[in-house]
Amino acid sequence: MFIKFTAPTSRWLATILLACCAGFAFAGDAGHLKTVKGSAHVERDGKRMPASVGMAVLESDTLVTGADGSMGVTMTDNCLLSVGPNSVLAIETYAFNSTTHAGQFDAALQKGTLAVISGKMVKQSPDAMRVHTPATVMAVRGTEFVVKVDE
Amino acid sequence: MGLIIVGAFALAVLLFPAAPPQTVVVLPGPDGKVGTVVVQRDGEQTVLNTAYSTSRIGADGAENRAAMRNSDVKREFGSALTALPARPVSFVLYFVSGKDELTPASKVALRKALDELKHRPVPDIVVIGHTDTMGGQARNDELSLARAERVRKALVAQGLPAERIVAAGRGEREPLVQTADSVAEPRNRRVEINVR
Numbered sequence: 001m002f003i004k005f006t007a008p009t010s011r012w013l014a015t016i017l018l019a020c021c022a023g024f025a026f027a028g029d030a031g032h033l034k035t036v037k038g039s040a041h042v043e044r045d046g047k048r049m050p051a052s053v054g055m056a057v058l059e060s061d062t063l064v065t066g067a068d069g070s071m072g073v074t075m076t077d078n079c080l081l082s083v084g085p086n087s088v089l090a091i092e093t094y095a096f097n098s099t100t101h102a103g104q105f106d107a108a109l110q111k112g113t114l115a116v117i118s119g120k121m122v123k124q125s126p127d128a129m130r131v132h133t134p135a136t137v138m139a140v141r142g143t144e145f146v147v148k149v150d151e
Numbered sequence: 152m153g154l155i156i157v158g159a160f161a162l163a164v165l166l167f168p169a170a171p172p173q174t175v176v177v178l179p180g181p182d183g184k185v186g187t188v189v190v191q192r193d194g195e196q197t198v199l200n201t202a203y204s205t206s207r208i209g210a211d212g213a214e215n216r217a218a219m220r221n222s223d224v225k226r227e228f229g230s231a232l233t234a235l236p237a238r239p240v241s242f243v244l245y246f247v248s249g250k251d252e253l254t255p256a257s258k259v260a261l262r263k264a265l266d267e268l269k270h271r272p273v274p275d276i277v278v279i280g281h282t283d284t285m286g287g288q289a290r291n292d293e294l295s296l297a298r299a300e301r302v303r304k305a306l307v308a309q310g311l312p313a314e315r316i317v318a319a320g321r322g323e324r325e326p327l328v329q330t331a332d333s334v335a336e337p338r339n340r341r342v343e344i345n346v347r
Contacts, residue, residue, distance in 0.1 A: 032273065032275055032347070034236035034237070034273060035234045035235075035236055037234065053272050053273055054273035070231060071234055072234040072235050072236040074236045074275070076347075078239045080235050080236050080238065082231045082232070082234035083231055084229075084230035084231035085230055087231075111171070113227070113228050113230065113231040114231060115228060115232050115235050117180075117235065117238070118186065133173050134170040134173075135170030135173055135192055136170075136190050136192045137190075137191045137192075138175065138188050138190050139188070139189040139191065141187040141188070141189070142186040142187070143177055143185065143186020143187055143188055144177070144180050144186070145177045145178055145186075146174075146176050146178065146224065146228040146231065146232070147173065147174070147175050148173060148227060148228065149172075149173045150172045150173065151171060
C-alpha cells in the first residue's frame with residue numbers, strides 16, 4: 001500500500017516526530033547562565049529566582065533584568081544569548097537532539113536588548129530558531145545579531 | 152459624528168496598541184562571515200544578510216533600512232554584547248594504539264587545553280572517546296570509554312568541576328578518517344573535549 005501525504009499532513013507528522021524525539025533527547029536543561037551582572041532574575045512557574053552563574057535555564061523560563069542588569073546563557077546547541085538592562089526574554093520553546101542536531105527554539109524579547117550567536121540546530125535546519133518581538137518574528141539563519149525593543 | 156469617530160479611534164488604540172519601536176542589526180562573525188536574519192511582519196519580509204544591515208521600525212510602524220554604524224551598535228547594545236558567554240571550544244587529543252595513553256604531543260596539548268579551560272567561570276564539558284578499527288567492536292567500545300574517562304579524570308584532577316563533565320565512548324562508530332576494518336589510523340584514536 002502506498003500512502004501519499006499532503007504537505008500539511010507531512011508537516012504535522014514532522015512536528016509530532018520532532019516533539020517525540022525532543023521528548024527523549026531533551027528531558028534536561030536548555031542551557032546554563034554563564035554571565036550575570038547587577039539585578040537579574042529567572043522567572044519559573046510563577047516564581048522569581050535571583051540569577052546566578054552556573055544556574056540551569058529551562059524551557060518556559062523568562063530572563064528578567066533591572067536597570068543595571070545583564071546576563072548571558074549558553075544553550076545546549078552552543079547558541080549564545082545575552083540580555084542587557086531592563087530586558088524581558090522568554091524561552092518559549094526549546095528542544096535539541098544532540099545526536100541529530102534537530103531542534104526548535106522560540107525566544108520572545110518583550111522589551112530591552114538581546115544579542116544572539118546562533119548554534120548547531122540552525123546549521124542543521126535553517127528555520128529551527130525564531131526570535132519573536134511584539135511587532136515581528138525573526139527567522140535566524142546562522143548568524144550573529146542584536147535586537148532592541150523599546151518600551 | 153466627529154465624537155463617534157474620535158471615540159472609535161480611541162477604542163481602536165486601546166484595543167490594538169501600536170507595537171513598540173524596535174531595531175535589529177546583523178553583525179559579522181569573528182571570521183567576517185555574515186549570516187541571515189529574516190524579519191517578518193504582517194506577511195512582509197525584510198532580509199538582513201550584510202554586515203550591520205539594519206531594520207528599524209518606528210512608533211508609526213514605518214521601517215528604516217539605513218545600516219547602523221559599528222560605534223552606534225556598541226553604544227546601544229554594549230551591555231548585552233559584553234554579557235555574551237565565551238564561545239564554545241573543542242580540543243582533540245590523540246592516543247597510543249590499543250591503549251588509553253595519550254601520545255607525547257597530546258600530553259602537551261592537554262596542558263594547553265587545561266590552561267584555557269581554567270579561565271572559564273562554569274564550563275560545561277563533554278568528553279567523547281573514539282578508536283580506530285583495529286580489534287573488535289565490544290573491545291573498542293570499552294577502549295573509547297577508557298580514553299574518555301582518562302581525560303575526564305585529568306580534567307577533574309586539575310580542579311575542573313566533576314559534576315559539569317560528562318564522558319562517553321563511541322567506539323569505532325565515528326571515525327575522523329573512514330577506513331576499512333582492522334586498519335590502524337592514528338587520527339581515529341582520539342578524544343574530543345567539547346566545552347560550552
